[in-house]
Amino acid sequence: MKLSTSLIISLxxxxxxxxxxxQVIYPLNRAEILAGSKFDLKVxxxxxxxxxxxxxxxxxxxAVKALGGTLEFVDKEDGQxxxxxxxxxxxxxxxxxxxxxxxxxxxxxxVNWTVFDTPKxxxxxxxxxxxxxxxxxxxxxxxxxxSKGIEEGKYKGDLAMDDMPYMALVSTSGSDSVVTDSANSMxxxxxxxxxxxxxxxxxxxxxxxxxxxxxxxxxxELVKRKQGLSVGVVTNSEIEDATPAGMVSHTRKRADYNDxxxxxxxxxxxxxxxxxxxxxxxxxxxxSKRTDEDNYIEKFxxxxxxxxxxxxxxxxxxQGGATKILGLFNTGNVDGAYDQKFKKGTTGKFPDxxxxxxxxxxxxxxxxxxxxxxxxxxxxxxxxxxxxxLDWERSVYDxxxxxxxxxxxxxxSAKHGDTLVIVVADHTHMVGIIGTYNDDLPGTTPRExxxxxxxxxxxxxxxxxNGYPETVDLKRRLAFTFGSYPDHCFDxxxxxxxxxxxxxxxxxxxxxxxxETYCTPGSxxxxxxxxxDANSGVHSAxxxxxxxxxxxxxxxxxxxxxxxxxxxxxxxxxLAKN
Amino acid sequence: MPISRRDMIVAGLLSLxxxxxxxxxxxxxxxxFDTLYESFGxxxxxxxxQVLALKDKPVSISGYMAPPLRAESDFxxxxxxxxxxxxxxxxxxxxxxxxxxxxxxxASPLVTAGAKVTVSGILDIGSFIDPDSGFVSQLRVRNAxxxxx
Numbered sequence: 118m119k120l121s122t123s124l125i126i127s128l129x130x131x132x133x134x135x136x137x138x139x140q141v142i143y144p145l146n147r148a149e150i151l152a153g154s155k156f157d158l159k160v161x162x163x164x165x166x167x168x169x170x171x172x173x174x175x176x177x178x179x180a181v182k183a184l185g186g187t188l189e190f191v192d193k194e195d196g197q198x199x200x201x202x203x204x205x206x207x208x209x210x211x212x213x214x215x216x217x218x219x220x221x222x223x224x225x226x227x228v229n230w231t232v233f234d235t236p237k238x239x240x241x242x243x244x245x246x247x248x249x250x251x252x253x254x255x256x257x258x259x260x261x262x263x264s265k266g267i268e269e270g271k272y273k274g275d276l277a278m279d280d281m282p283y284m285a286l287v288s289t290s291g292s293d294s295v296v297t298d299s300a301n302s303m304x305x306x307x308x309x310x311x312x313x314x315x316x317x318x319x320x321x322x323x324x325x326x327x328x329x330x331x332x333x334x335x336x337x338e339l340v341k342r343k344q345g346l347s348v349g350v351v352t353n354s355e356i357e358d359a360t361p362a363g364m365v366s367h368t369r370k371r372a373d374y375n376d377x378x379x380x381x382x383x384x385x386x387x388x389x390x391x392x393x394x395x396x397x398x399x400x401x402x403x404x405s406k407r408t409d410e411d412n413y414i415e416k417f418x419x420x421x422x423x424x425x426x427x428x429x430x431x432x433x434x435x436q437g438g439a440t441k442i443l444g445l446f447n448t449g450n451v452d453g454a455y456d457q458k459f460k461k462g463t464t465g466k467f468p469d470x471x472x473x474x475x476x477x478x479x480x481x482x483x484x485x486x487x488x489x490x491x492x493x494x495x496x497x498x499x500x501x502x503x504x505x506x507l508d509w510e511r512s513v514y515d516x517x518x519x520x521x522x523x524x525x526x527x528x529x530s531a532k533h534g535d536t537l538v539i540v541v542a543d544h545t546h547m548v549g550i551i552g553t554y555n556d557d558l559p560g561t562t563p564r565e566x567x568x569x570x571x572x573x574x575x576x577x578x579x580x581x582x583n584g585y586p587e588t589v590d591l592k593r594r595l596a597f598t599f600g601s602y603p604d605h606c607f608d609x610x611x612x613x614x615x616x617x618x619x620x621x622x623x624x625x626x627x628x629x630x631x632x633e634t635y636c637t638p639g640s641x642x643x644x645x646x647x648x649x650d651a652n653s654g655v656h657s658a659x660x661x662x663x664x665x666x667x668x669x670x671x672x673x674x675x676x677x678x679x680x681x682x683x684x685x686x687x688x689x690x691x692l693a694k695n
Numbered sequence: 696m697p698i699s700r701r702d703m704i705v706a707g708l709l710s711l712x713x714x715x716x717x718x719x720x721x722x723x724x725x726x727x728f729d730t731l732y733e734s735f736g737x738x739x740x741x742x743x744x745q746v747l748a749l750k751d752k753p754v755s756i757s758g759y760m761a762p763p764l765r766a767e768s769d770f771x772x773x774x775x776x777x778x779x780x781x782x783x784x785x786x787x788x789x790x791x792x793x794x795x796x797x798x799x800x801x802a803s804p805l806v807t808a809g810a811k812v813t814v815s816g817i818l819d820i821g822s823f824i825d826p827d828s829g830f831v832s833q834l835r836v837r838n839a840x841x842x843x844x
Contacts, residue, residue, distance in 0.1 A: 394737040394738065395792065398738070398739055402738075403739050403740045403741065403742070403833055404735070404739040404740035404792050405739065414738070426736070426737040445737050446737065447737065448735070448736075448792060466735050466736075467736075621777045622761065622777070632777070634777075
């Protein structure tokens with residue numbers, strides 16, 4: 118319960134005890150901090166306090182003395198009647214348990230942190246982190262069925278991501294809520310700190326400006342600063358989207374794409390590949406989404422990057438020995454595997470977009486030229502985007518896409534023995550395979566065509582050489598089912614010509630209704646189970662599966678918090694030992 | 696919910712009506728979203744020769760009316776397809792690149808939001824910031840009227 122300042126003053130005047138509305142401290146309680154990694158310490162007082170009445174101690178020692186740095190004491194933060202204490206860019210060099218106590222008069226708050234060391238030093242030269250965005254167990258199972266085949270209950274092959282020696286269950290909730298989004302969940306992997314939905318590389322404080330929140334260091338910044346490693350960020354989403362942005366960004370708001378482009382430029386990962394070109398173009402260029410005249414393509418080129426916008430140009434740059442590549446292959450997201458194979462989506466406008474597996478190989482070729490080593494993040498982002506739009510075939514094709522890229526990394530790791538390869542999702546969706554749909558059954562509605570239990574005979578998807586079924590338009594196909602949805606029309610059939618768009622904007626701004634285009638004979642109108650401002654499916658809080666191979670992979674087992682992935686990666690690299 | 700007779704009559708009139716009621720009489724060149732741009736690439740867009748030649752001339756174009764900021768307004772955004780999915784769209788900056796902003800000759804109740812409409816008016820090219828809303832547009836139809844397509 119928050120008390121107004123005037124009420125507090127009147128209570129004090131009456132000699133009554135004021136309930137200590139506690140000061141809030143960032144990093145949060147139970148934070149695990151890599152020894153030597155930079156972070157901002159912020160204490161937010163609920164009222165205006167005098168600077169000399171405040172005592173901030175780390176294990177009993179005054180924080181400025183213990184941590185160094187310049188103290189910023191703000192009497193009234195953002196014009197509010199509340200003071201803040203800030204020590205930016207501090208590090209704790211020695212591993213151990215730390216207590217940060219913030220006292221102002223009678224009111225006192227305390228948080229405990231664990232600062233961890235990396236005692237074994239560098240056991241892995243390189244790390245390749247694969248993110249299957251939104252990849253839940255159902256997509257793995259379906260990808261295995263579609264690309265490897267199943268007969269009499271036994272699969273005819275394993276996915277590359279299955280065949281890895283270590284596996285763990287990873288919990289993904291953020292600091293503020295049960296269900297996470299891709300921003301704070303990626304931030305947990307790249308910084309080891311939990312934050313709130315939509316935030317990247319910062320804690321969610323009360324600062325008004327998105328750029329003014331207490332920061333934590335990203336793995337990209339750490340490996341460049343401490344070990345001179347090369348960094349790669351490869352995705353098929355807009356490069357500014359949350360997962361790739363998590364490798365470089367410090368912002369409370371993932372949607373601030375123009376700031377994120379600037380952050381990519383500040384960190385300068387050596388390999389940057391994705392979509393989202395409009396936020397790199399100066400405002401004067403038709404098609405730009407910037408509000409300034411900065412031309413980031415020219416800026417990167419002047420830093421020695423080869424700029425490429427097609428798969429052909431990418432190959433040429435690679436063959437030419439480029440070690441720094443900026444690849445932007447679409448104005449929006451790069452088309453997924455289904456649309457690239459069947460020439461749908463935006464392939465008419467962008468006929469030469471790259472394949473994630475080939476990009477992984479090209480990125481490894483370029484990054485491995487740095488004999489100090491590299492950290493590469495590769496994301497198959499549309500597993501999630503197609504799950505949002507309830508388009509399971511496209512979501513599963515992009516799971517197969519991810520798997521093909523994983524195979525490239527595994528081959529490299531097996532050959533060199535010095536590379537930790539991790540495959541994980543950032544969060545899940547509400548998905549499950551409940552049987553099969555069979556068009557040969559009588560009836561005009563999907564439920565009359567649904568086969569469950571003993572009737573759900575194995576469908577016969579025929580995969581091509583890359584594991585993608587030659588067609589998904591089968592009479593008997595998987596009943597891959599979504600459990601969270603807006604109002605939409607459903608007919609159980611694959612969306613052959615383009616990504617499903619289940620809901621469309623309603624006439625009342627901010628609401629969504631079933632997209633009438635799909636309300637054809639044979640379909641049923643499903644009443645959504647989500648609030649009316651939802652236009653697509655939502656994430657779920659279910660744990661994700663992580664698999665790993667290579668030096669350091671033995672750290673992954675049992676159930677882990679998602680922040681542990683950062684700890685394991687930095688431990689494998691021996692990042693505290695410099 | 697059963698549709699009332701009054702609603703049916705209104706719907707019938709709407710399908711015939713032009714908004715605002717004073718329509719532009721001049722013969723308009725028909726534009727389509729597919730032919731607005733000569734090139735649409737990673738490095739930006741270029742208007743087609745047809746569009747450049749029609750600057751300040753009467754045109755008509757069909758598309759979908761995006762739900763407006765206010766129920767009664769003198770401008771709305773016309774898109775090639777009905778507004779599509781954007782699960783984490785946080786700002787109006789997430790509009791597709793190829794939108795047409797329509798400035799009506801007078802404000803009218805935008806009763807056909809979400810529907811396919813045909814817009815007629817004068818083609819205006821160039822960067823413009825709407826003084827009221829701050830909305831930035833590159834391509835506009837001014838002095839416009841519209842009817843259900």
